[in-house]
Amino acid sequence: xxxxxxxxxxxxxxxxxxxxxxxxLSGLAEFVGITDDNPSRGREAxxxxxxxxxxxxxxxxxxxxxxxxxxxNSKHLRDVSAALxxxxxxxxxxxxxxxxxxxxxxxxxxxxxxxxxxxAFPVRYTPAVRQAKQVIESGEIGRIIAVNGTNHGKIPxxxxxxxxxxxxxxxxxxxVHVADLLRWMLGTEVQSVYAEIGTFFGDGEIDDGxxxxxxxxxxxFSTIDPSWSRGAGYPTWGDLTLQxxxxxxxxxxxxxxxxxxxxxxxxxxxxxxxxxxxxNRLMLEDFLSGVRKGAPAGASxxxxxRTLEVALAAYRSGRDHEPKHARKNxx
Amino acid sequence: MKIGLVxxxxxxxxxxxxxxxxPEAQVVGVADVRFENAVAAAETSGSTAxxxxxxxxxxxxxxxxxICLPTIFHREVALKAARExxxxxxxxxxxxSLEDAEVILEAFSDNPERLFVGHVVRFFPEYARLKNxxxxxxxxxxxxxxxxxxxxxxxGWNDWYADWRSSGGPIVDLLIHDFxxxxxxxxxxxxxxxxxxxxxxxxxxxxxxxxxxxxxxxxAHVEGHWGYPAPFCYAVEVAGSRALVxxxxxxxxxxxxxxxxxxxxxxxxxxxxxxxxxxxxxELEHFLACARTGxxxxxxxxxxxxxxxxxxxxxxxxxxxxxVNLR
Numbered sequence: 001x002x003x004x005x006x007x008x009x010x011x012x013x014x015x016x017x018x019x020x021x022x023x024x025l026s027g028l029a030e031f032v033g034i035t036d037d038n039p040s041r042g043r044e045a046x047x048x049x050x051x052x053x054x055x056x057x058x059x060x061x062x063x064x065x066x067x068x069x070x071x072x073n074s075k076h077l078r079d080v081s082a083a084l085x086x087x088x089x090x091x092x093x094x095x096x097x098x099x100x101x102x103x104x105x106x107x108x109x110x111x112x113x114x115x116x117x118x119x120a121f122p123v124r125y126t127p128a129v130r131q132a133k134q135v136i137e138s139g140e141i142g143r144i145i146a147v148n149g150t151n152h153g154k155i156p157x158x159x160x161x162x163x164x165x166x167x168x169x170x171x172x173x174x175x176v177h178v179a180d181l182l183r184w185m186l187g188t189e190v191q192s193v194y195a196e197i198g199t200f201f202g203d204g205e206i207d208d209g210x211x212x213x214x215x216x217x218x219x220x221f222s223t224i225d226p227s228w229s230r231g232a233g234y235p236t237w238g239d240l241t242l243q244x245x246x247x248x249x250x251x252x253x254x255x256x257x258x259x260x261x262x263x264x265x266x267x268x269x270x271x272x273x274x275x276x277x278x279x280n281r282l283m284l285e286d287f288l289s290g291v292r293k294g295a296p297a298g299a300s301x302x303x304x305x306r307t308l309e310v311a312l313a314a315y316r317s318g319r320d321h322e323p324k325h326a327r328k329n330x331x
Numbered sequence: 332m333k334i335g336l337v338x339x340x341x342x343x344x345x346x347x348x349x350x351x352x353x354p355e356a357q358v359v360g361v362a363d364v365r366f367e368n369a370v371a372a373a374e375t376s377g378s379t380a381x382x383x384x385x386x387x388x389x390x391x392x393x394x395x396x397x398i399c400l401p402t403i404f405h406r407e408v409a410l411k412a413a414r415e416x417x418x419x420x421x422x423x424x425x426x427x428s429l430e431d432a433e434v435i436l437e438a439f440s441d442n443p444e445r446l447f448v449g450h451v452v453r454f455f456p457e458y459a460r461l462k463n464x465x466x467x468x469x470x471x472x473x474x475x476x477x478x479x480x481x482x483x484x485x486x487g488w489n490d491w492y493a494d495w496r497s498s499g500g501p502i503v504d505l506l507i508h509d510f511x512x513x514x515x516x517x518x519x520x521x522x523x524x525x526x527x528x529x530x531x532x533x534x535x536x537x538x539x540x541x542x543x544x545x546x547x548x549x550x551a552h553v554e555g556h557w558g559y560p561a562p563f564c565y566a567v568e569v570a571g572s573r574a575l576v577x578x579x580x581x582x583x584x585x586x587x588x589x590x591x592x593x594x595x596x597x598x599x600x601x602x603x604x605x606x607x608x609x610x611x612x613x614e615l616e617h618f619l620a621c622a623r624t625g626x627x628x629x630x631x632x633x634x635x636x637x638x639x640x641x642x643x644x645x646x647x648x649x650x651x652x653x654x655v656n657l658r
Contacts, residue, residue: 145528146538148554150477194524194654196542196550200474201572209474209570211542211552213526215652221526223540225552227475229570245538249560321522321654 003291004030006064008057008079009037009071010045011159012093014120014280018068019049021281029288035060037071061086066291068120068284069093072165073172077102080117084109089116089291091284095176095311096304098167100328103305116296118287119304121180123240125282126255132244133185141246144186147222148245149178153238155202155228162206169206171197171314174226176307177240179214180299183306185244188218190310190326197318201228212314215323235261236272332356332418332619335393337384337408339363339372340487342422342449343399347376349612356619362387365488384408394418395622401491402498406431413438413445418622420615422449424507425635427499429643432636439632447618447628448635452508453515454610454617457578461567465516470571473517476551478509479566481559484535492557493535501555502527502539502649503642509553510543510645511630511638519546519637524654525645541645546658553645 005022007015022031033052036042046053054060060067061082066089069079076097083090090110096119097103110117123129136144151174159165166172179190197210209227216222230238236258244251258272283298290297306326313324332355336343339361350356362381363369369380381387384396396412397420398405405426412419419439425448426432439446452458464470482505484492491497498504502525514520520543527539536558543551567578586606621628644655 145536146526146540148540148552194542196522196524196544198474198548198550200472200548201570209550211475211550213524213540213542215526221540223526223542223552225475225477227570229475229575231573231575234575243554245556247536250556323652 002030003065003288004032006032006060006067007034008067008069010041011072012070014093015070017280021284024281032064033060057082058086061088064088072159073167074098074165077106080106081109084113084115091118091120091287093120095308103308107301117301119299121299122279122283123177125279127277128253128255132251132253135251136185142248144220144246146245148243150225150241151177152230153228154230155208161204170208170226170228171210172311175224175311178224179307179310182222188216191215191217192323192325193310193313193317194323195314195317235270332394333359333392334395334397335387336361336397338399339368345611346397347372349609349615352612353616360387360391402427406435409435410438418445420447420618424503424639432639436632446632448630450511450630451610451614452512453629454614458512462516469574470569471573473549473569473571475570477568479554480505481556482563484558500537501557502646506553506555507638507642510641513551517545517547517549520641521546521658522654522656523644523648525649527649
């Protein structure tokens with residue numbers, strides 16, 4: 001049976017990527033509708049993607065088997081819990097939540113309901129990352145000594161800049177992507193985090209530039225640059241790069257390397273375009289097939305929690321100028 | 332000006348080649364403990380080969396001593412040359428320890444204009460232009476800087492690069508370039524945190540990731556690699572509130588010469604084919620002009636000492652796992 005799917009909230013712009021991908025996946029799932037605590041935003045999206053708008057989220061849950069939650073980070077607990085209580089599987093936008101208490105409550109709710117709670121880490125599905133993981137596992141570059149990772153972007157607007165809603169700035173927004181790849185590709189956990197954090201690029205007060213240094217349990221060390229350091233004039237949204245240094249070689253990943261450069265005469269601007277398989281579509285395919293088969297696929301809620309812990313440890317380190325254990329309660 | 336070159340290893344030969352293109356520079360002698368290296372280098376420069384600094388200055392009338400020895404020997408030869416009233420060009424890092432660096436500065440305290448330290452990156456045209464842009468305010472407030480410097484593993488006398496005690500590894504020997512450039516561009520460093528491969532994996536390989544926090548608030552991420560399995564390369568990215576500027580040596584190739592059946596390009600510390608004047612030539616021309624005119628050089632002994640201070644702090648942090656405060 002084809003699962004019926006919905007989207008909860010268009011607060012996060014990735015909801016649009018998922019909505020387009022769901023449209024493309026009509027053979028695999030039926031995109032039923034949208035609910036949103038901001039009804040005008042939800043109605044507009046429903047119109048755009050030609051699906052129904054559900055004023056009452058419970059009604060959406062009655063007509064679906066799975067939803068994607070794209071509300072503000074701080075509302076994830078509320079919306080994910082409601083969906084699970086409504087009896088549907090959930091794919092939740094990253095970061096899983098803004099506090100570990102919220103994340104644990106979500107994991108508990110999914111266990112109680114015996115329903116899947118997965119986290120949206122689409123970068124796992126980019127071809128360069130998947131192949132890099134295979135090269136690491138093949139042993140071709142020896143043991144992994146270190147990883148130099150970046151996830152750059154432009155300064156977002158709206159609730160992303162409000163700590164109560166987002167839980168933090170660039171460190172909260174981007175750290176989790178690279179931290180997830182490190183854990184997933186190397187099969188290890190993050191032990192401790194050191195961070196230098198600042199506010200440089202926008203008008204706001206929230207952190208927008210940082211360098212994190214991670215110590216991993218397998219002896220590898222890594223840095224993550226999550227900065228919103230790309231300005232309006234940058235030819236693309238940002239990047240995700242990994243320099244993976246092994247004892248016998250190096251893997252260089254530029255997951256969204258531009259394959260085309262557009263020099264626009266009218267706007268006097270330059271744009272980088274990257275091509276290849278759509279990571280969002282691949283991620284949703286995986287999630288939906290996991291729902292269909294009853295075999296959870298992709299990143300788990302525990303993966304979401306572990307990466308959130310890295311971002312939160314970075315904030316503690318940035319404040320105290322010393323390395324912090326990723327698990328707050330460990331020695 | 333009459334130049335005596337001490338040390339005909341990798342960087343000594345780079346300097347020697349640059350001197351051949353500087354009309355006022357006359358290399359009169361080359362000294363190297365590996366005498367066959369001195370002989371070969373002397374031949375290319377039409378000068379005389381010696382076994383040591385002492386033999387060189389006894390046999391030739393030398394104005395400028397260019398010291399391209401392994402770092403741990405800088406102190407001894409620089410002090411002798413200072414005593415003998417020579418102008419001294421000292422390859423970076425100024426020394427292996429702050430104590431040695433301070434002793435060298437002290438030896439030149441009456442004639443600081445006689446000491447030049449080879450922080451050549453300041454003479455790379457793209458770095459110099461970047462510095463201008465920063466000074467003009469074209470970047471606005473600078474937030475996050477990323478630099479990268481990767482080199483195949485170098486073979487030196489007695490494999491001294493592989494000996495941490497002699498070279499300090501890439502953190503002290505290689506990243507000193509970036510530490511000097513960053514301090515020149517963004518001011519004093521407040522705090523340093525670093526990790527490297529030492530003690531995890533070793534051999535002829537080290538990789539380091541260093542974070543610098545500047546008094547200005549800016550943050551720099553400095554990547555260094557010895558044993559990089561590809562030709563030498565470097566990159567810089569400076570993100571400011573008004574502009575983002577990048578340098579990437581792998582993407583800048585105004586000239587490529589492809590020869591069938593030729594050997595592949597080997598890695599080395601500087602690009603094999605230099606388009607136009609090499610930064611080493613610019614650096615040495617500048618130093619020689621300063622020696623001639625008494626003009627203050629672009630890099631002071633104190634600058635070199637401060638760059639070393641950052642490098643040693645990074646090495647200390649890498650060893651301890653704790654940040655090191657510099658101020």
